[in-house]
Amino acid sequence: MSINHAEPTSFAYTDANMKLVQKAIKKYPEGKQMSAVKSLLDLAQRQMGEQTGSAWLPRAAMDVAAEILGVSPMRVYEVATFYTMFNLKPVGKYHLQVCTTTPCWLRGSDDIVSACKKASGVAHFGGTSEDGMFTLKEVECLGACVNAPILQINDDYYEDMNAERVEALLADLKAGKSLPPAGSLGGRASSAPAAGLTSLTSNPTAGE
Ligand code: FES
Incomplete structure (x- = not known):
């Protein structure tokens, strides 16, 4: 599956999404x-994902959002180009977003980047694999430093990553498996200590 990089000349929200657009505006x-x-742009990007297999935001969709909101297109472009979650070019089926900010870097994000490149076949940030499966992006702190390093794939966070886990996960995706449940792939519960409990280790009962 290769990616169609052509910029569409038109965009229209589906009826279902148009209702969500009106609901967002009424807030x-x-x-x-x-x-x-941002709600309108997010809906457009998700709709592109459903309709084309690539969740991105073409200029035609931004122009439609501007028209609905009654503002100049430039005001919408300013927002879309500011936030990294809006993809201004087509992306692969799996959007690999590696956090390389200091806490993740100290916990080995360089290894995560290398493993992503090796397992996906994408040579550089911003690139997409030839089969259209993977796009690789470098992102700033994802707000999950407690379980660093973090690899976000599409909407989900995969935590406590290392090279081995990245390669196994991407191999599964290439083999047609679905994404696993989000969260720590190191086995820790939520953000509990990685090596097990360090406090409240007993269950105190009266008299003990
Ligand atoms: S530094 Fe990576 S999640 Fe905060």
Whole structure:
């Protein structure tokens, strides 16, 4: 499956998404409709994912959002180009987003980047594999430093990653398996200590 990089000349929200667009706009007072811009862009990107297999935000979709919000297209472009979660180019089926900010870096994000490149066949950040399966992106802190290093794939966080876990996960995806449940792949519960409990290790009962 290769990716179609052509910029579409038009975009229209589906009826179902148009209802969600109106719902998002109604959350804000009259005259403040622009506050719904991220919701509209997110809906457009997800719709592209469903319709084309690549969740990205073409300019035609931004223009439609601007028209609905009653603002100039530039105001929408400014938002879309600021946030890394909006993809301005087509992406692969699995969008690998590696956090390389200091806590993840100290916990081995360089190894995660190398393993992603090796297992996906993507040579550099911003690239997409020839089969259209993977796009690799470098991102700033994902807010999950406690279980660093973090690899985000599409909407989900995979935590406590190392090279071995990355290679096994990507091999499974290449073999057609689904993404595993999000969270730590190191076996820890939530953000509990990685080596097991360090406090509250007994169950105190009266008299003991
Ligand atoms: S530094 Fe990677 S999640 Fe915060």
